[in-house]
């Protein structure tokens with residue numbers, strides 16, 4: 001048992017709180033090896049007992065109330081890769097999913113026991129010579145469209161500003177200008193794999 005689990009166990013024993021007991025059960029359900037591996041990466045790790053967990057586990061479609069066992073909040077590609085490697089080391093016993101903008105109609109971004117959250121990965125940079133923009137997977141359509149528009153560029157994309165660039169591009173990306181320019185995916189040059 002880790003120090004955090006021990007502290008949680010003591011708190012639950014003293015408080016007799018059902019919510020606390022559920023949080024403890026969830027924490028214990030994740031293999032210790034995985035918890036230790038994630039802790040060693042330096043990535044921010046949120047368990048159901050953590051304060052930010054509820055906000056981070058809320059999908060756009062409120063019909064779903066996902067309850068991942070842990071949410072990791074990376075701030076760099078290296079932290080994403082390290083987190084993915086930790087889950088891969090469990091040899092298929094633990095499922096991972098990625099939350100982009102959270103707009104999957106069926107909350108698929110939260111389908112894993114480990115969720116990689118994108119809220120701290122919203123970087124965006126322009127290469128004016130190549131007329132290319134590079135975005136991290138947490139960026140959403142609204143801010144991206146505005147930043148591109150300021151530079152005189154545009155892309156086909158959907159109508160909701162909160163939709164994530166990652167899920168949107170992976171699904172094609174259909175919008176008002178698609179008859180003329182095609183899908184967002186038609187203009188995507190490359191995606192970087194992080195593992």
Ligand SMILES: Cc1cc2nc3c(=O)[nH]c(=O)nc-3n(C[C@H](O)[C@H](O)[C@H](O)COP(=O)(O)OP(=O)(O)OC[C@H]3O[C@@H](n4cnc5c(N)ncnc54)[C@H](O)[C@@H]3O)c2cc1C
Nearest residue numbers: 099100101102103104108109158159160164166167168174
């Ligand atoms: C209100 C609303 C309006 C919409 N409007 C349009 C529209 O006009 N045109 C259109 O084409 N579509 C539209 N969509 C559909 C939307 O494009 C898709 O649901 C899209 O997949 C959402 O992407 P997301 O990143 O926000 O969602 P998420 O739920 O975060 O992700 C969607 C899927 O992609 C996966 N994923 C996310 N990031 C990554 C990553 N980095 N690597 C691997 N997998 C990843 C997730 O695990 C999940 O399975 C709309 C959806 C909503 C809810």
